Amino acid sequence: MKATIKDVAELAGVSFKTVSRVINKEGSVKPETLKKVNDAIAQLNYQPNTAARNLAGTTSFALGFVYDNPNAYYVIDMQNGILDECRDKGYELIIHPCSATSQNIIAEITDMVKRSQLAGLIISPPISEMPEVLSALDQLNIHYVRIISGSDESKEHSPCVFIHDKEAAANIIEHLISQGHQRIAFISGDKDHRSSDERKQGYLDALARHGIEFNPAYLYDGSYSFETGVEGAKYLLGLDEPPTAIFSCNDEIAAGALFAARLQGVDVPCDMAIAGFEDSPFSRQTWPKLTTAAQPTNEIARKAASGLIQHLIGLRSGRNKTAAIPHQHFQPTLLVRESTLKEACPEPEL
Amino acid sequence: MKATIKDVAELAGVSFKTVSRVINKEGSVKPETLKKVNDAIAQLNYQPNTAARNLAGTTSFALGFVYDNPNAYYVIDMQNGILDECRDKGYELIIHPCSATSQNIIAEITDMVKRSQLAGLIISPPISEMPEVLSALDQLNIHYVRIISGSDESKEHSPCVFIHDKEAAANIIEHLISQGHQRIAFISGDKDHRSSDERKQGYLDALARHGIEFNPAYLYDGSYSFETGVEGAKYLLGLDEPPTAIFSCNDEIAAGALFAARLQGVDVPCDMAIAGFEDSPFSRQTWPKLTTAAQPTNEIARKAASGLIQHLIGLRSGRNKTAAIPHQHFQPTLLVRESTLKEACPEPEL
Numbered sequence: 001m002k003a004t005i006k007d008v009a010e011l012a013g014v015s016f017k018t019v020s021r022v023i024n025k026e027g028s029v030k031p032e033t034l035k036k037v038n039d040a041i042a043q044l045n046y047q048p049n050t051a052a053r054n055l056a057g058t059t060s061f062a063l064g065f066v067y068d069n070p071n072a073y074y075v076i077d078m079q080n081g082i083l084d085e086c087r088d089k090g091y092e093l094i095i096h097p098c099s100a101t102s103q104n105i106i107a108e109i110t111d112m113v114k115r116s117q118l119a120g121l122i123i124s125p126p127i128s129e130m131p132e133v134l135s136a137l138d139q140l141n142i143h144y145v146r147i148i149s150g151s152d153e154s155k156e157h158s159p160c161v162f163i164h165d166k167e168a169a170a171n172i173i174e175h176l177i178s179q180g181h182q183r184i185a186f187i188s189g190d191k192d193h194r195s196s197d198e199r200k201q202g203y204l205d206a207l208a209r210h211g212i213e214f215n216p217a218y219l220y221d222g223s224y225s226f227e228t229g230v231e232g233a234k235y236l237l238g239l240d241e242p243p244t245a246i247f248s249c250n251d252e253i254a255a256g257a258l259f260a261a262r263l264q265g266v267d268v269p270c271d272m273a274i275a276g277f278e279d280s281p282f283s284r285q286t287w288p289k290l291t292t293a294a295q296p297t298n299e300i301a302r303k304a305a306s307g308l309i310q311h312l313i314g315l316r317s318g319r320n321k322t323a324a325i326p327h328q329h330f331q332p333t334l335l336v337r338e339s340t341l342k343e344a345c346p347e348p349e350l
Numbered sequence: 351m352k353a354t355i356k357d358v359a360e361l362a363g364v365s366f367k368t369v370s371r372v373i374n375k376e377g378s379v380k381p382e383t384l385k386k387v388n389d390a391i392a393q394l395n396y397q398p399n400t401a402a403r404n405l406a407g408t409t410s411f412a413l414g415f416v417y418d419n420p421n422a423y424y425v426i427d428m429q430n431g432i433l434d435e436c437r438d439k440g441y442e443l444i445i446h447p448c449s450a451t452s453q454n455i456i457a458e459i460t461d462m463v464k465r466s467q468l469a470g471l472i473i474s475p476p477i478s479e480m481p482e483v484l485s486a487l488d489q490l491n492i493h494y495v496r497i498i499s500g501s502d503e504s505k506e507h508s509p510c511v512f513i514h515d516k517e518a519a520a521n522i523i524e525h526l527i528s529q530g531h532q533r534i535a536f537i538s539g540d541k542d543h544r545s546s547d548e549r550k551q552g553y554l555d556a557l558a559r560h561g562i563e564f565n566p567a568y569l570y571d572g573s574y575s576f577e578t579g580v581e582g583a584k585y586l587l588g589l590d591e592p593p594t595a596i597f598s599c600n601d602e603i604a605a606g607a608l609f610a611a612r613l614q615g616v617d618v619p620c621d622m623a624i625a626g627f628e629d630s631p632f633s634r635q636t637w638p639k640l641t642t643a644a645q646p647t648n649e650i651a652r653k654a655a656s657g658l659i660q661h662l663i664g665l666r667s668g669r670n671k672t673a674a675i676p677h678q679h680f681q682p683t684l685l686v687r688e689s690t691l692k693e694a695c696p697e698p699e700l
Contacts, residue, residue: 047464062444072426072631083447092444092466094412097433114397116442226635255635262637281422285576285605287612287637 003044012040021317023090028317062092062116063305066109067124068100071224071252073280074297078147081301082122089309094118100126100192106136113142120144120308122301126193134158143315145308145325147300149195159311159325161304165195165277168293168332169202170209172247172275175291175334177210179342181245181273185218187232187257189249193224199249199277218243222253229256237264237272244272245340251276251283254290258339269338270345279335288338295332303328353394362390371667373440378667412442412466413655416459417474418450421574421602423630424647428497431651432472439659444468450476450542456486463492470494470658472651476543484508493665495658495675497650499545509661509675511654515545515627518643518682519552520559522597522625525641525684527560529692531595531623535568537582537607539599543574549599549627568593572603579606587614587622594622595690601626601633604640608689619688620695629685638688645682653678 009019014033021029022037029037040046065082069075079095086093096112098105105127113121121144127133128146137144138158147161176184186203189196200219207214220235222228229248233256236243248254254276258268266272268288276283279294311325359369364383371379372387379387390396415432419425429445436443446462448455455477463471471494477483478496487494488508497511526534536553539546550569557564570585572578579598583606586593598604604626608618616622618638626633629644661675 047461072422076422076425079445080447083445092446092462094442095429095433095445097430111397112442226631259635259637281576285609287609 003046005046007044008037008040008046011044012036061090062094062118063308064094064096064112064116064118064121065124066096066098066112066121066127068098068127069124071250071280073282074278077297078124078301081298081303082305084298085302085305085309091119091309098127100130105130106132109133110136110140113137113140118142119312122304122308123147124301125149125195126190128160129192129194143308143311143325145304147304149193149198151329153327156327159307159327161300161307161328161330163195163295163300164329164331165198166202166205168295168334169199169247169277170206171202171334172277172291172293173203173206174210175336176245176247176273176275176340177206177212179245179273179340181243182212183215183218183241183243184212184245184247185220185232185236185243187220187222187229187236187246187248187253189222189224189228189253191221196249203247222249224250224252226252226256226259229253229258230260231256233257233260233274234264237261237266242272246272246274248274248276251278251280251290251292254292254339255282255286258286258290269340269342273340273342275340277332279332283335283337286339291337291340292335293332294335296330300330303330353396355396357394358387358390358396361394362386411440412444412468413658414444414446414462414466414468414471415474416446416448416462416471416477418448418477419474421600421630423632424628427647428474428651431648431653432655434648435652435655435659441469441659448477450480455480456482459483460486460490463487463490468492469662472654472658473497474651475499475545476540478510479542479544493658493661493675495654497654499543499548501679503677506677509657509677511650511657511678511680513545513645513650514679514681515548516552516555518645518684519549519597519627520556521552521684522627522641522643523553523556524560525686526595526597526623526625526690527556527562529595529623529690531593532562533565533568533591533593534562534595534597535570535582535586535593537570537572537579537586537596537598537603539572539574539578539603541571546599553597574600574602576602576606576609579603579608580610581606583607583610583624584614587611587616592622596622596624598624598626601628601630601640601642604642604689605632605636608636608640619690619692623690623692625690627682629682633685633687636689641687641690642685643682644685646680650680653680 005019009016019037083093094116098108124147128148145159149163149165151162151164220232222232246257248257254274257274261268261272268274275291277293279292283290283292307325355369359366369387433443444466448458474497478498495509499513499515501512501514570582572582596607598607604624607624611618611622618624625641627643629642633640633642657675
């Protein structure tokens, strides 16, 4: 005979509701009560049943992670950050990749939320930046937290983890300028990722601050891929007056640009500086290693999950019926490596 | 008022059990009946509730994927292959990474299975190769399918997708020998992955077939990481008589070996051939591109999930009460790229 929550309450000499609080890790239980309940759970070998918990009223113990990203490192870092928090708090994680360009995306996400009875969702870019998805979720009354590129809280009506891409990109450009570069190009990522725009804006802002006129020929639009880096660098190196530095919208693009530069016999960093963004393993496994902006993806994801779970616990305990999940902010930090450092280069010919 | 399965049965003029068969995609329903039921589902906007389905007897509609792998590309390919099949068959996927070296691994996996009421598990190496995990799962009566390195069915008592690593590794060595190499080194992956042993055995078999004596100095033990490749190649290049070719246990190791060779001014492929294994993006994004063994990870994972789901459907429909999931076999195929091709190299000095 399997032990029930009632058996646990009886053995521990506490109420059903107290046992429920302990199981749900609501954190509002006195240490001695907690010990009594946990002892009873151990003695009876009681196993909370997630499926049963999910049916008990509105309480569910599964989070969903919705994403559309071709970058394996980014997705794995996100998943691992969320899973760290899930493990701590007794949640399971259901993953749901989908295509931002799919015509059925609203129906797909709606079906998933309804079928799985999720407690809440974590949504990463670019899905987190699609207003039509957000309003569908609002109609379902599902709690969610979004990871987005930007910093302006006033524009967002729902809880966000903001990544300050613009400022971080500007810091990379400042670094390139400090290395003597004036002809700086930008290879952009996918248009439907807000991060592409934010990083481009940071690039433009930094140029403007230093009185460097923006040259439209130095802008190459692409996607977050190695191939874009190869194509973009080929295009830029073929210009009559090629740039002396390339800022790539992420490390994968930068690795592609490096590949193309090597194909054409261009020395990096002496003839050409190349910088990326993200601090993915790509940036450490190229030759030379890439200057980049370190983005703590794992921590960002964990904080997103933590904010969401805290909020769910608050709702269940009745402490916060309406209060929103607080916004959080992250700014990627400049990480200078060999791909932009001129120290070891011969003096330029005059 | 939400529509129930009973409402659907009434409107379609069929039995409750027939609707259930359609929802559970058991595939044993006549086309005209299928249409009637699907029309009724659409008209009533009926949403099957996974949590409710999970409680209805032994039927669950969530698969679990248990893995321990530091290789982001491999994990994402696995997940995507399983998810393709889940999407088709109406299952959700719960992911559960864990550490093969953790002391609590048995308790962790047992807890996860009990809490989530999974329909079945897909397990990848090295967890799939741990007898103690398998016997714990057998005691829980949970259905599972294992992806493992090897080819000998007689040694495995539970359903497997076999990856013929040994034969694929031997093919890489044959290729290196055909390029004139005799001094061939091997950099190994993690000891607790059976694939390391299988690939090493393939290396030894091919050497023996060609009467090349195995030189223990040409064996470097490490882990499936870029760093192992760097360290292994440094060690091998420092030998009095260094090898002329290095077979690395996966592409990440090979990329590290390539990095170290370049650091020391060794030309690849002219002074040294380097091959990897897996056909991960690593192998295409190095310079030169890596010769490797193409392992269709996505398809392997999809086939594993498909076998498991077919089996679950068979069990539910009563067609197969005891029959096991059939074994499946994959052999990675040789993919020759620039890192081992001597065609473009100058004639060796005599």
